[in-house]
Amino acid sequence: MIDNYESLPHETADVVTKPFARFLKIEAAAGGLLLLAVLLALAMANSPWQVAFLGFWETSIGLTFGSLDFTRSLRHWINDGLMTLFFFVLSLELKRGIILGELRDPRQAALPFAAAVGGMVVPVALYLTLMSGKPGMHGWGTVMATDTAFVIGCLALFGSRIPPTLRLFLLSLAIFDDVGAILVVALGYGKALTWSALGLGLLGIGIVAGASRLGIRSVPVYFFLGAAVWLCFDASGVHATIAGVILGLMTPTRIWVSDVRLRAILGRVLAAPAGDHRQGDAAGQRDLREAGRALTESLSPVERLEMMLHPWVGFAIMPIFALANGGVTIDGADFGQPVSLAIIVSLVLGKPIGVLGFSWLAVRSGLAVLAPGLTWPFIIAGSFLTGTGFTMSLFIAGLAFNQTTLDASKLGILSGSATAAIIGVLILVWLTLRTARTSGTTGAGNQGRET
Known part of the structure; x- marks a missing residue:
């Protein structure tokens, strides 16, 4: 095989590191844009244009064919339609990591998986305990997930001063619990089932699998089939975004044209x-x-679709979602409502306790191992960052709460996510400063011995 001297040598590790690095860069930039969208939504919801801004997202859009009504509010199309692509991309990244990349080693993958399980179970248990017998117990799903973009954006502030394995740990954890959260949404926050529509949706999934077996490789064909599956799921009572998770996990990781x-x-x-x-x-x-x-x-279909869709999800879909759902009226807000307090406590305390506790149990039992450079102090900092549950928490809150408790839940989500993020960032600041001082002292000591 003739080497190509016009570019850098190709290493096997590039198959793992390059897609991962590209994903991190987009997530970090998207985190900043998402923060701006949240601040803009809050500003508009508490401005003289409040009524027009909040009413805009309730505009009805769609088509009607006789008895078939496909009219939904703009917020519904965003939350159930555009966010399907968000979950599709998350599923692609999860499958790529497990089959092709960083999570191929079961013991390496076991640590973020165990942490994700703890980060779902403990906050939910804490929330249910605090909300026992109170209106709003059904909203336990709001404290389960981690906002990938915000977490990676926080880590981007520290550059190379934190171990790369911490980014991999938190990214994998966030993807695991986001996928887990949307499965819970499909099962726990759906409507009464329409079995005929659900059957058509499952038939559509079967057609997608059959088309892949037959070797049909046209992306537009699969987008058309995916849209049909989404419509069937939307009409079935199962939450339509589950279509994105299923289709993402079905996407092939095998390349069609070999290098030779x-x-x-x-x-x-x-x-x-x-x-x-x-x-x-x-x-x-x-x-x-x-x-x-x-x-x-x-390139495999998983890699091609992720490269195609990830920038659109990070720089368009997620900011639009934040604008549509982040508007909370602060004037007269009552942070003492049970729902707000339960969400804050669950995100700020439940998340880090669950992530850290289950991580320790997984390592202690031998099921998982700590990656090189990943220490327990950094896991503690990362466990607080996982309490930043903005996107998925708002998404589930819109399904779980009625209008009387929705604003209170949003206040809890915004306050809890901000508090958890600040604590995590402050711990990382302390760790990186301590590491820098230790390195400086060691360097000065070595220089003295050489002299």
């Missing part, structure tokens, strides 16, 4: 003499089309 075949196809094209001779040459044009398709298919 790609080189052979490109070699045939490059072997042709230079010039404009391909104009009118059917064979030459066919070779170019085949080479273009080979380049596309040299």
Whole structure:
């Protein structure tokens, strides 16, 4: 095999590190944009334009065909439609990590998985205890998930001063518990089931699987089938966003065109003499089309779709979601309501206790191992950051609470997420400063001995 000296050498590790690094960069930038969207939504909801701003998201949009009504509010299309792509991308990243990347080692994957389980079970138990016998118990799902973009955005503030394994741990944890949360949404926050629509949705999933088996590789075909599955799930009473999780986990990770075949196809094209001779040459044009398709298919569908959709999710869908759901009227807000207090306590205390406790149990039992550079003080800091449950918490709150308790729950989510993030960031500041002082002292001591 001829080496290509016009670019850096290719290493096997690049298959793992490059997609992971690209995902982190987009998440970090999206976290900043998401924060701006939240602040703008809060400002608009407490401004003279409050009524117009909040009413805008209730605008009805859709089509009606006889007895079939596909009219929904703008907020519904965002929360149930656009957010399906958010969960689709999360599922793609989860599958890529387990099959191709960082989570292939079961003992490495066991640590964030155990932490995610603890980060769901303990906050929910704490919330149910605090809300026992009170209106709003049904909203226990609001304290389960971690906002991936906000967490990665907080870590981006520290650059290389924190171990890369901490980013991998928290990213994997956030993806695990976001997928877990949406499964809970599908089962716990659905409506009365319409079995005919659910059957059609399952049939659509079967058609997607069959099309993949037959070798159909057209992305528009799968988007059309995915949209049909979403409509069936939306009409069935099962929460429609579950379609994104299922289809994401079904996406193949195997490439169609191997590296050897790609080189052979490109070699045939490059072997042709230079010039404009391909104009009118059917064979030459066919070779170019085949080479273009080979380049596309040299990446797995999971990687291609993630590269295509992740920027749209991070820079468009999530900020739009924050604008539609982050508007809370602060004037006259009562932080003493049981729902607000239960959410704050569950996010600020329940999340870190669950993440840290289950992580320790997994390592202590031998089921999991700490990755190189990942120490318990950094896990403590990261466990507080997992209490930043903004996106998924607001998403579930909109399903779980009626209008009288929804604003109180949003206040709890915003306050609890902000408090947890601040505590986590402050611990990281202390850890990085202590590490810098230790490194400086060690360096000065070594310099003295050399002198």
